Amino acid sequence: MSRMGIQAATTMRELQNKLDLIGHNVANANTTGYKTQMANFSSLLYQNIDNFSDEEANSVGRITPLGIRQGAGAKVGHANNNFTQGALINTERPLDLALTEDRQFFEVAVTENGETETRFTRDGSFYLQPTETGDSALVTSNGHAVLDQFGEAIIITEGFDDVALDASGQVVVQRDGITNTEAAISVVEAIRPQFLEQTGQNLFRLPDVTETGFEAGDIIGQVADVNVAVGRLEGSNVELSTQMTELIQTQRAYQFNARTISMHDQMRGLINQMR
């Protein structure tokens, strides 16, 4: 029984997954606050094939334990997020914030299917959105409300002259010539960031930890000393040169495995043509 076909087909499917990942990274090379996803391969199941029933005859001249070990191809292992700081882009917009430390995030409230969940983002381009009561809410570019340290949406009552953000993440509102700090944007730090999963719209979320036995508090915690850059945005940390190199390597690996399948097919053809 030949395993070439199975090995090559399985590996090609996994290589396709890796190509999808690279494509996703390259497409987001200009997205604010995007973190590169990196995946590496791992070999698949090994089986012991005993091709000789006489153990004594089989052990003559051997240096390894009995039997032949055959593998089943390769698969993509865990995809890690690379949380290296991206470059800061100067926009000089008063409501743009950029986080300067790795693994820190802003908190936003996302309502999906009627349920509200707290998600995390590095994208600091904030806007003021008018609410139904005439107040303004601080939201992200996708319209999700930015949360303060108490988990509440930041709402600024109407009648203000100007809203600005300062380097400690505090919302400074000017009314009738007097400036006042009315709220503070929450900044959290992910101590174990690999547990976060990327959802769309520049957001990360913490999956349901109740079944895993982990404590959510051990994974994400509030930052006491907030230091953000105002008027700047954090660019994507995708290195195009690395991604293109990986793309070329993965493509060639895909080709090699396709060659394996055609060779397997030809060998099968030879067997069929014997008579």
Added chain:
Amino acid sequence: MLRGYYTAASGMRTQQRRQDTLSNNLSNAQTPGFKQDQAMTRSFPELLVKRMGDEAIKTKTNKQLSLSNQVGPLTTGVYVHETLADQTQGTLQETNMTTDMALVNGNMPDEDGALFFTVQNAEGDVRYTRNGNFTVDGEGYLTTNQGYYVLNDAGNPIFTNGENFTVTPEGVLTTNTQQIPLQINYTANHYDLIKDDENLFTLTEEDGDVLGAMENARDALGVTFSVSQGFLEASNVDSGQTMVEMMQAYRLFESNQQVVKAYDKSMEIAVNQIGRLN
């Protein structure tokens, strides 16, 4: 019976097995820490072939003593004897992830010696690996990318509480609060190890005795190594060479198939022509 039939068939099976090994190597050309397999072939034991009834010697009592002359030894086939793992050091690739580590072989006193990281698989057994693509799980422990705990010198999982740590070239993981040496094991004969799933190596047992021995690399005499953080050890598979060997195996397969076809032609004549009445 035409013995060559079975010899050629065994040749085809052998090349098929070789192809399976080579294609697995090619599939894993991108896997970090992968060590390529080499299939060793071996001939079946030889048969001594004798020619019967060729010459007869007359005896005193007027009977015939038939001699059988030796034709010579004949091998009756070939088979894949074993697959050996090639423990050559792979090249280092820089990834800049703090959780990636590569083990670099230094001086090893034995020709067949090899060094490994030590991990604990899902059943709690100790396994060995060269794949340094580690990560920190939700509980703060250092694990492989399959979730198996990486062990420290004392044989316990390593608690890092995050990704903020450095690994010295001596293999000591330094966090803010403590220094934990990674367990690096050395074996004098790496052929005792067999490949387990997911880039792991393991020792085998025969009748309750463990074959081969692993010792702590720091205690082993004459063994030096270094651990590079932010790097991964690439697979040691040479795609070009593997492709050439696959083509060679394919052509040998084809040659054996032609031999079978030639025997088939002989049998056809034997069946159809010999003993024909017209």
